[in-house]
Amino acid sequence: MVHTLTGTADLKTDVDDVARLLTADGERIADHDLDPWVADIDVQALRDLYRDMVVLRRIDAEGMALQRQGQVGLWAPCQGQEATQIGTARAMRADDFAFPSYRETGVTYARGAKPEGYIRAWRGEAHSSYDPNEIGAAIPQIIIGAQTLHAVGYAMGIQRDGTDQVVATWFGDGATSQGDVNEAMVFAASYHAPVVFVCSNNQYAISEPVGVQATAPIAGRAPGFGIPSMRVDGNDVLAVTAAMRWALDHARSGKGPAFIEAVTYRMGPHTTSDDPTRYRSPGELDAWRGRDPLTRVEAYLRSQGAFDDEFAAVVAAASDEMAAAVRSTCLAMTTAPALSILDDVYAEPHAGLDEERTWFSAYLDGFQDESAEVAR
């Protein structure tokens, strides 16, 4: 199913042509397709999702600050995309498996990563910040779209194991132009693999606006591969939850892959190396501030008498605590020996790896005269 597209003019910029349950002002509206999937989400469940989004925003702010203070090498912020990340990841089962991109800090958080899980790799201390098997999430992928192929391969493995687990993979609007993503969809559709594709359409691939590479809604591509899709308001955590539950159920019940285009916005820079003021206007940013995923939930909860000072204080304390843990864990990290970069690349040692270790070790020895401090 593709959410009904109204009209044909300028679809690429019509960010309001989406399925939605909570308006930007926090009004609950009906949607025939989505409503049944969130019938059980009461005010308490929505408060939990809200708290997750606030904590995520705080982890993200802390990551940005730590980069600016020289404590981590790079950070890819997710401010503005909290509803997409929390709504999709929280809809998964603990034994499902996630294949996120570099921007999905919220997916990593929702899967259960500890504070060091957000920061270790960005600090350059290790390839991976956590054990993927412990939290059911692969390490964030930097190669655009590659994780979609890994996800489909994993899903085909699930099929052969005969379990009812599902895989989900997250990627950006720009990634949909990449061969990997299209090849992943061909394989997923051909094998009816239990995989959910989540396209976080945050309007930009670095500085390139989505309209340059998608002249029609991205959700419309999936049916061409034989994959049903839904275009949803990615800043509406309720709608995202509903769409993800639909997609997971589709995949879990043996009907094959499903695709979600979550229409959202990257409020910050592409990464800490980017200056978005060079390619987008303050007016555009303001317009999206008005669609903030957090404020609409707060407004709705207030309208239900479920948001008071006490709740706000509990949420603030939870995010302060998380921010402090992320910061202190980061600052306590000791620099790993350079040679450890070759650990954990392969499950078993082999001759090629031994050769690289010998070469790298000799290379590091070359610095001994200049600085005895090079850690091996």
Ligand SMILES: Cc1ncc(C[n+]2csc(CCOP(=O)(O)OP(=O)(O)O)c2C)c(N)n1
């Ligand atoms: C294969 C590959 N090509 C190019 C890059 C450089 N690169 C990093 S992020 C990015 C844009 C990705 O945009 P999008 O898929 O929309 O994801 P977003 O960053 O917006 O979340 C590019 C081109 C890369 N990492 N990998």
Ligand SMILES: [Mg+2]
């Ligand atoms: Mg993008």
